[in-house]
Amino acid sequence: MWKVGMSEEVGKALHAVVDRVNQAAARRPKTLPVVPPRLVAVSKTKPPDMVIEAYRKGHRNFGENYVNELVDKASNPQILESCPEIEWHFIGHLQKNNVNKLLGKHGLPPGETVNTVKHILSKCSALHFSGLMTIGRYGYDLADGPNPDFQALLSRRQEVCASLQLPLEDVELSMGMSTDFEHAIEVGSTNVRVGSTIFGNRDYPNTPTPSPERKSKVPTEEAAKKMERLTVTEQ
Numbered sequence: 001m002w003k004v005g006m007s008e009e010v011g012k013a014l015h016a017v018v019d020r021v022n023q024a025a026a027r028r029p030k031t032l033p034v035v036p037p038r039l040v041a042v043s044k045t046k047p048p049d050m051v052i053e054a055y056r057k058g059h060r061n062f063g064e065n066y067v068n069e070l071v072d073k074a075s076n077p078q079i080l081e082s083c084p085e086i087e088w089h090f091i092g093h094l095q096k097n098n099v100n101k102l103l104g105k106h107g108l109p110p111g112e113t114v115n116t117v118k119h120i121l122s123k124c125s126a127l128h129f130s131g132l133m134t135i136g137r138y139g140y141d142l143a144d145g146p147n148p149d150f151q152a153l154l155s156r157r158q159e160v161c162a163s164l165q166l167p168l169e170d171v172e173l174s175m176g177m178s179t180d181f182e183h184a185i186e187v188g189s190t191n192v193r194v195g196s197t198i199f200g201n202r203d204y205p206n207t208p209t210p211s212p213e214r215k216s217k218v219p220t221e222e223a224a225k226k227m228e229r230l231t232v233t234e235q
Contacts, residue, residue, distance in 0.1 A: 010050055011057045013198045014041070021192065024185035033169035035190045040089045042195030044069065045202045048076045054198065055083040063193055065092035091193055113156045114163045121164065131172025131190070132156055136180050150175050150187050 021039050040063040043051050051062055051073060064070035067090065073079055074088055108116055113132065120129045134153045157171050174191035176184025181192040196202060 010053045010199065013200075014054050014057050014059055017194055017198055020182055021185060024182040027186050028188070032188050033190075035169055035172070037185045037189060038191045040091070040191060040193045041198050042091065042193050043073070043199060044195055046199045048073055048079050050199055051079055051086075052082045055079075055086060060085055061087050061089060063089040063091045063195075067092070089193075110152060110156055114160055117160050118164060129171075131174060132160070133174035133191075135177070136175060136184065138179070140180070142183060146187055147180065147183060150184055150189070154188055 021037055025037050040061045041054055041059055042063040044065045070090055120127055132153055134149050136147045136149045140147050153173055153175055161168050172190040173188055175189045176192035178194050178197040181194055
């Protein structure tokens with residue numbers, strides 16, 4: 001529930017995360033492509049008021065893990081009126097029954113990366129390949145060196161670009177969340193997904209409820225227009 005004082009809290013948290021993103025980007029090696037990292041504020045389970053407040057503080061990129069929650073918020077009258085320049089990113093697992101709303105693929109073995117990208121570029125004219133995504137292992141200790149999952153994605157991008165003659169700066173790397181986004185940016189991430197650090201811990205009901213994906217929902221015409229350039233990044 002939205003409470004008095006949350007507005008200030010969201011603003012302060014967002015400002016702090018933006019500062020950390022910029023500082024991490026400044027620490028990047030000069031050998032990496034100069035691509036400003038995009039901060040996607042993940043508003044999963046949070047009310048529209050929080051999205052609107054973050055938007056009022058200057059933020060524009062927001063992400064959701066569930067298709068129906070994304071459709072709900074993208075169609076929300078308050079958000080439509082208050083956030084005309086909002087950009088939505090879908091970052092969850094896309095189930096087959098929701099392909100008519102969004103389009104994506106639920107991961108693939110690292111060895112299939114080059115062939116998959118080649119197929120998208122040559123056979124899928126309706127799709128735009130923008131980059132690669134991974135999730136770093138939870139609780140990884142950086143005292144052991146750079147996160148190997150992030151290093152693996154860097155290697156996959158190098159292979160893709162070398163094999164398909166693509167400029168490195170044209171292939172984004174989406175890696176890094178609330179617990180590891182600074183390290184991800186330092187090693188080359190161009191897209192980080194931060195939720196609880198901005199909006200606070202998520203409140204889940206204690207009793208089982210139907211999955212947000214079970215009941216099909218259709219976006220309004222205005223919301224559909226806003227989602228025409230939706231970024232789909234599956235976890």
